Amino acid sequence: MEFMSNCLDDLQEKGLQRKIRYLDKPQSSFTVIDGKRILLLASNSYLGLCDDQRLKEAAIEAANNYGVGSGGSRLTTGSYKLHQELEEKLASFKGTGSALLFNTGYMANLGAIAAIADKEWTIFSDELNHASIIDGCKLSGAKVVIYKHCDMDDLLDKVKNYKGQKRLIISDGVFSMDGDIAPLPEIVNIARDNNILTMVDDAHGTGVLGKNGAGTVEYFNLKGKIDIQIGTLSKAFASEGGYIAGSKILIEYLRHRARSFIYSTALSPITIGIALKALEIIISEPNLRKNLLSNSKWLQERLLKLGFKVLESKTPIIPIIIGDAKMAVEISESLFKAGIYIPAIRPPTVPVNTSRLRITLMATHTIDDLQLALVELEQVIRGRGLV
Numbered sequence: 001m002e003f004m005s006n007c008l009d010d011l012q013e014k015g016l017q018r019k020i021r022y023l024d025k026p027q028s029s030f031t032v033i034d035g036k037r038i039l040l041l042a043s044n045s046y047l048g049l050c051d052d053q054r055l056k057e058a059a060i061e062a063a064n065n066y067g068v069g070s071g072g073s074r075l076t077t078g079s080y081k082l083h084q085e086l087e088e089k090l091a092s093f094k095g096t097g098s099a100l101l102f103n104t105g106y107m108a109n110l111g112a113i114a115a116i117a118d119k120e121w122t123i124f125s126d127e128l129n130h131a132s133i134i135d136g137c138k139l140s141g142a143k144v145v146i147y148k149h150c151d152m153d154d155l156l157d158k159v160k161n162y163k164g165q166k167r168l169i170i171s172d173g174v175f176s177m178d179g180d181i182a183p184l185p186e187i188v189n190i191a192r193d194n195n196i197l198t199m200v201d202d203a204h205g206t207g208v209l210g211k212n213g214a215g216t217v218e219y220f221n222l223k224g225k226i227d228i229q230i231g232t233l234s235k236a237f238a239s240e241g242g243y244i245a246g247s248k249i250l251i252e253y254l255r256h257r258a259r260s261f262i263y264s265t266a267l268s269p270i271t272i273g274i275a276l277k278a279l280e281i282i283i284s285e286p287n288l289r290k291n292l293l294s295n296s297k298w299l300q301e302r303l304l305k306l307g308f309k310v311l312e313s314k315t316p317i318i319p320i321i322i323g324d325a326k327m328a329v330e331i332s333e334s335l336f337k338a339g340i341y342i343p344a345i346r347p348p349t350v351p352v353n354t355s356r357l358r359i360t361l362m363a364t365h366t367i368d369d370l371q372l373a374l375v376e377l378e379q380v381i382r383g384r385g386l387v
């Protein structure tokens, strides 16, 4: 066990130790952490639905109708009418022939990539893709070729260098730590010209971008042009779970081949009931995402004016680059003391010397909330001579 304590000491020294914060109240614009009222600028619940009364009622209704635990894997006794209904509605939302639920977005990536690719395949993967894509690629045994972040010249060069019949390009739709959007139209063109499959993980885009909130594929008008779409129910949907959307053949194949689908107990009917209601809200209340994106624009403009190193984005993810990991933690701690939670994101989640404060907004934040954050941020960061 000595290697473990050495490792932990080392992390401590580099400012990379991680601490879990425990919430005492539901997750909304404000919550309570360690007994303290906190303005939350750290949630992936982009539409602010975690404490929504309609979702809570949907949970209770699902529990009353179908019970609590699912009781088995999807291929044995764990499939309820609700699972089927959600899969059908997700497919129609995403504009695909079919969809398949997984227990998390992480498991969707692991299961789908490893089911599709093997050592005869080459996978082209953006250097900032999510860890679950990286792990799925590793598990598949495919040759993985990393291209520079959103760099289409580099992707094209690599595509030309790695010929072959079995190839797949994978990208996040919205990049979780930078908040930028992948150049999907160019990816689709390169894939079409070179006969390559495409896969987009839209965990952060779904519910947030696109006319109906269907995500980056809709945002770029590319419905029907991406072969495999991955999503999560744990972010804008305020529930849990993941899914793959794609052609009927793809989904039927995954039902037979995706191990994380086959060998794990199905999601609880409660979780599914919540997700169904959230999907209804996402589709019928475009004002939520409009508000969210205008909040983001409002805050970015002001942060930039104050001299903060903001990575500009068209999403609710606003990274403020600090650089040093220890400094990022120190600032995050000071903000917490002032009643604001903005996490410090450090290596290995982001490259060395790009540690950052990562703000994520919710549709339910008010301008007053954001104003409060601005005042505290300015005080804390200016106090350290960082702007």
Ligand SMILES: *Cc1c(COP(=O)(O)O)cnc(C)c1O
Pocket (backbone or CB within 6 Å): 104, 105, 106, 107, 109, 130, 132, 172, 176, 201, 202, 203, 204, 232, 233, 234, 240, 241, 242
């Ligand atoms: C959050 C996230 C996932 C994982 O989804 P979970 O449902 O939380 O497991 C996968 N991909 C990306 C890009 C994500 O941001």
